[in-house]
Amino acid sequence: MWNYLSLLLLLSLLQVSSERKDTSGCPKACVCDNRKRSVLCQNRNLTKVPAAIPEMTRKLDLQGNVFKVIPPRVFQTLSYLTHLDLQNCQLKQIEKGTFTGLPYLAHLNLASNNISVLHKGALDGLLLLRRLVLEHNQLKEIQPGTFSQLPYLNLLSLAHNSLRHLPDMTFRGLVSAWWLRLSHNALSDLAPESLAALPHLRRLSLDHNKLQDLPWEALSHLYGLAHLDLGHNPLTHLGKEEGLALPELRYLALDGASLQTIDVGAFSHCPQLYTVDLRDNQLKTLPSLQGLDRLHKLNLSGNPLRCDCAARPLWDWASRNWVTMDGLCEEPRLLRGEALESLREEDLRCQGPRDGEEEQEPTGAPGEDKAAKPCPSACTCSALSHHSSCENKGLMLIPSGFPNTTQLLDLNWNKFTSVPQFSFPNLSSLVSLHLQHCKITRLAPGALTGLDQLIYLYLSDNQISELSAAALQGVPRLRYLYLDRNYFTRVPRDILWALPRLVHLHLEQNALQHLALRDLAAGENLHWLHLSGNNISDIFPGSAQNLEGLYLGSNRLQAVPTAALEGLPVLRELELSGNPLGILQEGAFMPVAKSLQHLYLNNTGLQQISPGAFAGLEPGLRSLYLEKNQLQTLPAMDDFIQLEVINLSENPLHCDCKLFQLHRWLASQKLPGEATCEFPPSAQGQKVKEATAIFEACLGKKVPLTSQHEAKNTLGQRSQWMPAVAGGYNGRSRSSHRP
Numbered sequence: 082m083w084n085y086l087s088l089l090l091l092l093s094l095l096q097v098s099s100e101r102k103d104t105s106g107c108p109k110a111c112v113c114d115n116r117k118r119s120v121l122c123q124n125r126n127l128t129k130v131p132a133a134i135p136e137m138t139r140k141l142d143l144q145g146n147v148f149k150v151i152p153p154r155v156f157q158t159l160s161y162l163t164h165l166d167l168q169n170c171q172l173k174q175i176e177k178g179t180f181t182g183l184p185y186l187a188h189l190n191l192a193s194n195n196i197s198v199l200h201k202g203a204l205d206g207l208l209l210l211r212r213l214v215l216e217h218n219q220l221k222e223i224q225p226g227t228f229s230q231l232p233y234l235n236l237l238s239l240a241h242n243s244l245r246h247l248p249d250m251t252f253r254g255l256v257s258a259w260w261l262r263l264s265h266n267a268l269s270d271l272a273p274e275s276l277a278a279l280p281h282l283r284r285l286s287l288d289h290n291k292l293q294d295l296p297w298e299a300l301s302h303l304y305g306l307a308h309l310d311l312g313h314n315p316l317t318h319l320g321k322e323e324g325l326a327l328p329e330l331r332y333l334a335l336d337g338a339s340l341q342t343i344d345v346g347a348f349s350h351c352p353q354l355y356t357v358d359l360r361d362n363q364l365k366t367l368p369s370l371q372g373l374d375r376l377h378k379l380n381l382s383g384n385p386l387r388c389d390c391a392a393r394p395l396w397d398w399a400s401r402n403w404v405t406m407d408g409l410c411e412e413p414r415l416l417r418g419e420a421l422e423s424l425r426e427e428d429l430r431c432q433g434p435r436d437g438e439e440e441q442e443p444t445g446a447p448g449e450d451k452a453a454k455p456c457p458s459a460c461t462c463s464a465l466s467h468h469s470s471c472e473n474k475g476l477m478l479i480p481s482g483f484p485n486t487t488q489l490l491d492l493n494w495n496k497f498t499s500v501p502q503f504s505f506p507n508l509s510s511l512v513s514l515h516l517q518h519c520k521i522t523r524l525a526p527g528a529l530t531g532l533d534q535l536i537y538l539y540l541s542d543n544q545i546s547e548l549s550a551a552a553l554q555g556v557p558r559l560r561y562l563y564l565d566r567n568y569f570t571r572v573p574r575d576i577l578w579a580l581p582r583l584v585h586l587h588l589e590q591n592a593l594q595h596l597a598l599r600d601l602a603a604g605e606n607l608h609w610l611h612l613s614g615n616n617i618s619d620i621f622p623g624s625a626q627n628l629e630g631l632y633l634g635s636n637r638l639q640a641v642p643t644a645a646l647e648g649l650p651v652l653r654e655l656e657l658s659g660n661p662l663g664i665l666q667e668g669a670f671m672p673v674a675k676s677l678q679h680l681y682l683n684n685t686g687l688q689q690i691s692p693g694a695f696a697g698l699e700p701g702l703r704s705l706y707l708e709k710n711q712l713q714t715l716p717a718m719d720d721f722i723q724l725e726v727i728n729l730s731e732n733p734l735h736c737d738c739k740l741f742q743l744h745r746w747l748a749s750q751k752l753p754g755e756a757t758c759e760f761p762p763s764a765q766g767q768k769v770k771e772a773t774a775i776f777e778a779c780l781g782k783k784v785p786l787t788s789q790h791e792a793k794n795t796l797g798q799r800s801q802w803m804p805a806v807a808g809g810y811n812g813r814s815r816s817s818h819r820p
Contacts, residue, residue, distance in 0.1 A: 106133050113138075117733065117759065118161070122146070130155045140164040144190070147171050157182030164731075168192040168214070177202040186210055192238075193217040201226040209233055216240040216262070223247075229254035238262040240286070247299075249274035260284040264310070267291055267493075271299035284308040288334065291315060291515075293466050293489065297325060305329050312336040312358070313561075315489045315513045315537070317467070319347040326350035336360040336380075337561060337585070339488075339512050339536060343367055359384065361560060361584055363512075363536065365412075369394040374402065381408030381421065383560070383584060388416045388424060390431040396424065457482050467510070471495065479504045489513040496520055502527040513537040517563075520544055526551035539563045541587070546570065550579035558582055565589040565611070574600035582606050589632075590614035596633075598623030598648050612636070613656065620645040628652060634681065635659035646672040656681040658706065663687065665694035674698050683728070684709040692716050707732065708755075717742035729769075730755035736764045736772050738779040744769050745776075 107113035108131035111122040120138050122131060124145035134141065136158055148170045156162065162183050172194035180186065186207050196218040204210070210231050220242035228234070234255050244266040251272075252258070258279055268290040276282070276299045285306060287296075292314040300306070306327050316338040325333075330351045340362040348354060349372045357376065359367075361383035370376060379399065386392065388410035399406050399422070410416040416428060456462035457480035460471035469487045471480060473494035483490065485507045497519045505511065511532050521543040529535065535556045546568040553559070559580050564573075569591040577583060577600075584606055593615040601607060601623065608627055613634035620633075620642040628649050638660040646652065652673045662685040670677060674697025687710035695702075699720035705727045707715075712732040718724065719742065734740060736758035747756060747770035758764040764775045 106135060108133055134159060137161055142166040143170060144168045145170070149173050150176065151179050152176060153178030154181050156180060160184060162186055164188045166190045168194070170194055172196055174198065175200070175203040177205065180204065181206045184208060188212045190214045191218070195219055197243075198222045198224070199227045200224055201229075203227065205230050207231060212236045214238045216242070218242050220244055223251055225250060226253065228252055231255060233257050236260045236262075239266070240264040242266050244268055245291075247271045247275035250278055251275050253278040255279055256281065258282055260286075262286045263290070265289040269293060271296040273298040274302070275299050277302045279303060280305070282306055286310045288312040288314070291491070293317075293468055295319060295325070301326055303327060308332045310334040312338055315339050315468070317341050317488060317512070319343045329353055331355045332358075334358040335362070338362055340364055345369070346372075348373060356380075360407075366391045367395050369398040371398065376402065376404050379404055379406045381406060384408060385411035386421055387412045388419065388421055388429060389413060390429055392421065393426075393429045396421065396429055455482060456484065462487065472515075481506060483508060486510055489515075491515045492519065494518045499523045499525065500528040501525050503530055504528050505530075505532055507531070509533055511535055513539075515539045517541045517543070522546075524548060524552035527554060528552055530555035532556050533558065535559055537561045537563075540567070542566045544568055548573045548576055550575040553579040556580070560584045560606075561587075563587045565591070567591055569593060572596065572600045574603065577601065577603035577607065585609045585611070587611040588615070593617050595619045595621065596645075597621040598625050598645055601625040601628065613659075622648055624648040626650060630654040632656040633660065638662065641665065641669040643669055643672060646670065649673055651676050653677060654679040658683040658685060661686050663689075665690045667691045667693040668696050669694050671697050675701070677701065678703045680704070681706045682710070683707060686710065687712055690716055713760075714739045715743050718746050724750075724752065727752055728755060730757065732756075733759035734769060735760045736767070736769060736775045737761075738776075740769065741776050741779040744772065748773075 107120070108122065110125040110127060110131060111120050113120050113135060115135070117140070118138055119140040120134055121142045123142055127143070127146040128148065130143065130148070130151060138159055139161055141159065141162055141164070144166045150173060153176050160182055163185050165186060165188070168190045169192070172191065174196060177200065183206060187209060189207065189210060189212070192214045196215070197220060199220065199222070201224045204227060208230065211233055213234060213236070216238045220239060221244065225248065231254055235257060237255065237258055240262045241264070244263070245268060247268065249272045252261070255278065259281055261279065261282060264286045268287065269292065282303050283305060285303065285308070288310045292311065293316065295316065307329055309327065309330060309332070312334045313336070316335070317340060319340065325348060327350070331353055333351070333354060333356070336358045337360065340359065341364065343364065345368040348357065348370060352372065352375065354373050354376050356378040358380045360380050364381065364384040365387040367381065386408050406422040408421045410419045410421060416424070456469065457471065459474045459476060460469055460480060462469040462484055464484065467486050467488040468491070469483045469489070470491040472491050476495040477497065479492065479497055479500065487508055488510055490508070490511055493515050498521060500516070500521060502525045509531060512534055514532070514535060514537065517539050521540065522545060526549065532555055536558060538556065538559055538561065541563045544567065545564065548564070553576055560582055562580065562583060562585070565587045566589070569588055571593060572588065583604060586607060586609070589611050593612060594617060596612065596617050598621065601610070604625065606627060607625065609630040610628060611632045613632050615636055617633060617636040618638060622645045625648055629651055631649065631652060634656045635658070638657065640662060641657065649672070653676055655673070655677060658681045662682070665687065670680070677698055678701055680702060683706045687707065690712065695716065699722065701723060702721055703723050703725045705724065708728045708730040710732050712729070713735045715729065718727070734756060736744070756769040758767050758769060758772055758775070761775070764772050
């Protein structure tokens with residue numbers, strides 16, 4: 082500790098005593114702002130880091146160049162650097178010593194590169210690093226000790242990579258980390274001690290992986306965890322013997338996880354749970370959740386709920402404990418479409434066969450007399466988990482002969498090129514089918530015939546440009562379709578007619594140039610549409626009555642598509658980050674003001690927000706992301722009574738009287754998210770809410786109105802205030818994103 086304090090003292094003395102260098106020089110390919118001490122060299126096709134970068138630079142943006150490899154010590158003359166952006170630079174590896182000489186670096190962005198291995202020593206020298214972003218790379222391996230020299234790191238994002246396994250002590254050294262993002266990887270298991278070195282972790286994102294069983298041993302070390310996302314993993318069962326034991330857990334997401342059964346007591350060792358999200362699973366019943374005295378919200382939407390006497394214990398318990406439940410009845414027929422929460426005691430009864438229908442044992446139940454077939458020679462099949470895998474075997478043809486009890490089939494990383502008719506015989510129990518990275522160009526009509534129970538279909542990272550309705554015949558229960566990173570030029574609307582129960586459609590990183598909402602008309606149950614990373618410049622109006630999430634990040638929209646939003650009456654989440662918006666016009670979100678809860682406007686080049694741009698959003702908006710823009714001021718936010726997260730980091734905010742209302746509001750709130758002053762120089766780097774001395778001069782003066790008071794909302798009665806979940810840790814990075 083003393084050595085570390087001595088180092089900080091020495092660095093401070095050097096900074097104070099050093100003569101201010103001449104910062105007038107600037108590399109030809111860059112734009113330098115000496116007052117802000119920033120150097121911008123984005124998208125210049127540079128093959129090496131420019132020389133002659135001013136030594137006093139604090140922020141260096143090199144994104145969008147072609148470095149591939151950065152040699153060691155290339156930044157060693159930039160000892161005052163605090164922010165370094167190297168995203169989308171085609172980097173293949175990080176050399177040991179690359180970041181030597183950057184003692185003050187706090188933010189490092191390495192997203193969207195081609196890094197496959199993180200070598201030990203690659204991050205050495207970044208003693209004060211607080212935020213490290215490595216998402217959208219090709220990471221398959223993290224060597225032990227990689228993070229051992231990062232004692233102050235708060236956020237580590239490893240989302241959207243190819244990690245398959247986490248060995249013991251992977252994150253040793255991250256003693257200050259509070260959020261770890263591992264979403265959208267290929268993790269099938271976590272070593273028992275893989276998360277053991279994260280004593281202060283509050284939030285963990287493990288959604289969209291391949292976890293077939295709950296990693297309860299690895300999670301048992303996270304005593305302070307408050308927010309856990311395990312959604313979109315092929316989990317089919319949660320038992321008491323493998324239950325969670327997280328004493329501080331407030332929010333648990335298990336949405337879209339293929340769950341069919343949950344045992345009594347599965348959550349009994351999480352006494353602080355406030356919200357449990359079980360949306361879009363295959364649950365027909367759920368036991369009483371005794372012991373969860375603090376539970377407030379239980380989301381069961383999208384499950385085929387059986388509202389009879391089997392649901393009575395849960396209904397009784399929820400009624401006694403004032404627990405809000407979302408979920409509609411599927412059975413019996415007379416109650417189909419009714420909200421479980423609104424039923425009466427006399428509705429929840431059993432009276433023999435339902436409506437003349439015979440009881441049928443579920444497919445794959447223990448009592449069935451089915452002869453399991455042997456496993457194909459190149460594959461592995463588990464009778465216990467009902468999972469079969471032929472991943473990365475170089476297969477040219479789809480094998481047959483899998484056990485007919487198989488529920489998950491993994492055929493990733495093969496060379497099928499096409500999926501012929503009747504490719505999956507005798508797999509009527511299949512729930513999840515993985516065909517990523519197979520160079521598929523075509524699905525023949527009837528390719529999926531017989532997969533009556535299929536819920537998840539993964540066709541990501543292939544070469545598909547068209548998909549017919551005939552190709553998707555035979556999967557009437559499909560709810561999740563992943564077509565990201567293919568060659569689609571428009572939303573394949575015909576498939577929505579063939580898939581009446583489709584809830585999630587992923588088309589990220591294709592070649593779409595326009596979005597016509599009328600193409601979604603057949604998607605009666607489509608709730609979430611993911612279109613980030615395309616080339617969309619126009620959105621044409623239409624109706625998508627049930628769409629709740631629309632993700633349009635990193636496209637080419639130059640304005641908020643206000644007119645098109647008219648056709649989205651229940652939209653809850655809208656992502657526009659990474660689009661060149663520039664200005665937010667008056668009433669930009671008015672058509673969805675009654676429903677919108679989460680709004681992403683980060684990195685959109687925003688220079689101005691009109692006073693009434695957010696009009697109507699005040700009663701219900703819960704999170705607002707405005708980081709990495711060019712905002713100098715912001716309309717007052719006093720009326721945003723449900724806001725849980727607001728992020729204004731990396732904006733040149735002017736802490737003057739125009740920002741006084743925002744200062745006063747932020748000072749009265751306890752919201753995660755950064756907002757720091759850029760001007761005047763005396764306040765540079767201070768948090769807006771703490772810059773009291775700067776704003777004292779505004780007391781008694783008439784402050785210019787820049788709030789929604791000039792464009793008062795017309796929503797009528799406001800929503801009732803609800804407490805924030807997990808102390809406000811309820812933000813989302815989009816890719817993920819994810820609903």
